[in-house]
Amino acid sequence: MTTVVAYVPDLMDRSKLAAAAPDVTFVGRPAALVPAASEAEVVVVDLDRPGVLDVLADVVATGARVVGFAAHVDASTLEAATARGCQAMPRSRFFRSLGELLTP
Numbered sequence: 001m002t003t004v005v006a007y008v009p010d011l012m013d014r015s016k017l018a019a020a021a022p023d024v025t026f027v028g029r030p031a032a033l034v035p036a037a038s039e040a041e042v043v044v045v046d047l048d049r050p051g052v053l054d055v056l057a058d059v060v061a062t063g064a065r066v067v068g069f070a071a072h073v074d075a076s077t078l079e080a081a082t083a084r085g086c087q088a089m090p091r092s093r094f095f096r097s098l099g100e101l102l103t104p
Helices: 011-020 030-037 052-060 075-083 091-096
Strands: 004-007 042-046 065-070 087-090
Touching: 004 011, 004 030, 011 091, 030 042, 030 052, 042 052, 052 065, 052 075, 065 075, 065 091, 075 087, 087 091
Parallel strands: 004 042, 042 065, 065 087
Antiparallel strands: none
16 A cells, blocks of 8 residues: 555545545645655645645655645646646646556
């Protein structure tokens, strides 16, 4: 089973993620991603949340595969996340491809 850590505050998004990865560990704030990511194979982040981009490079540096999603109209956030090493995509594509994305 893949070890997944996530910062996904929205309850609907959390429930979709938990259905696909029942053992997912959710963290309550972006700063908690870095220590948690060191134990994970895959890290999932909601890129639309404040503070996520600030810690993203450090999360990527842990060696975990980092996958993030944001609103499809927020191209600047998606580009910034990609530049930091995150596999960033629109929210709709993320949830449509969730099973594949949770593979390390």
